[in-house]
Amino acid sequence: MKLDRQTIQLAAITLLNETGLETLSMRTLAKSLDVKAASLYFHFKNKDELMEGIAELISGRISQRLAKVKDCDFYQLAHILREELKRVNDSPKIFEITYPFTPNRTKLILLGMQLMQDLGVDQRHLTVAGNMGNNFVLSYVADEQYFARGTQRQMPAEFAAQFPSPIDLANPDEAFDYGLDIFIHGLQATTK
Amino acid sequence: MKLDRQTIQLAAITLLNETGLETLSMRTLAKSLDVKAASLYFHFKNKDELMEGIAELISGRISQRLAKVKDCDFYQLAHILREELKRVNDSPKIFEITYPFTPNRTKLILLGMQLMQDLGVDQRHLTVAGNMGNNFVLSYVADEQYFARGTQRQMPAEFAAQFPSPIDLANPDEAFDYGLDIFIHGLQATTK
DNA sequence: ACCTGAACACCGTTCAAGT
DNA sequence: ACCTGAACACCGTTCAAGT
DSSP: OOOOHHHHHHHHHHHHHHHOGGGOOHHHHHHHTTSOHHHHHHHOSSHHHHHHHHHHHHHHHHHHHHHTOTTOOHHHHHHHHHHHHHTSTTHHHHHHHSOSOSHHHHHHHHHHHHHHHHTTOOGGGHHHHHHHHHHHHHHHHHHHHHHHHOOOOOOOHHHHHTSOOGGGSOOHHHHHHHHHHHHHHHHHHHHO | OOOOHHHHHHHHHHHHHHHOGGGOOHHHHHHHTTSOHHHHHHHOSSHHHHHHHHHHHHHHHHHHHHHTOTTOOHHHHHHHHHHHHHTSTTHHHHHHHSOSOSHHHHHHHHHHHHHHHHTTOOGGGHHHHHHHHHHHHHHHHHHHHHHHHOOOOOOOHHHHHTSOOGGGSOOHHHHHHHHHHHHHHHHHHHHO
């Protein structure tokens, strides 16, 4: 078996989409590649570095798609971000636990801050606004994947009673745009 | 040693504040209580239930403080939430991984939705708006605790160059209010 | 009722040894 | 250069046994 970092990362992503982050161990990953766990340590210093590689790989996909968009605005960035994150189960958790300043990821962060600046956010609040946008998309996808799993426990009855019926719920795509609108309009209202 | 759920939860919180979630195991927790790991399983079905108990305990503290506030608005809820979450290291992560509909936590969720409704959010978007508010506070505190840890790796130099100097950064309290303003103003702009 | 000893099936990681 | 066997120090969890 001829391994390399790419192959291992892609096998990990396959496993994530099959069974999720909880069951992804160096041992299960190795088994899926017909190799022993120790072999992986020739290609990655440790599990953290592997996770970092996965986040960086996803960031690369996003960068590639963004490169094809001219005059990219914040909506487009957010949409592409969401779409690519959704392609890998538990990707928000992976982004959360890994070091963010890898090359492709740094590019995304800089683009995000750039777009915030264009929207009129002042220098002092660039970081916090950027984090907020980032957290919004990550949390949104995390929630989507959590509900898609369908393995949650029930809501209590008293709670369900106060709730809008499923018919009255916004669909996930519309709801995402709704959240994005809140953020953008909030930025505009706060910067002028 | 006479154990009960409260004692165990408080010992766990102490351990969280000393060394964080990563090193909190049933075994280290038991050791801090001068007891064997197996003993904990008399009081909690498993580790998940213990974590759920911790989130519920924190939610109880928040509820207690909220009860003393008359005409509570969204700002006050957010502030109290942030303050109590900050008292327990890694609490955002714990809230993220546990079942949310425990008694005190359900009360908080219902209050949050209530306040969103008062702000004019329509029925269809109550859930998504509520999640957004919740995610904002949780992510904010998570980021705060991450930076407070001070163990992160460096930003790349090219990145740091583009960054506002520390003097020009908003302080954490002000930045929190700034984020909150974005959210509230965004809600208002979107609902009318 | 409440705690423990001892075990089971896992982890991530290391490292001498193989090819 | 690349992979493995075997071990180390951990996990969460169970359960018969002790008091």
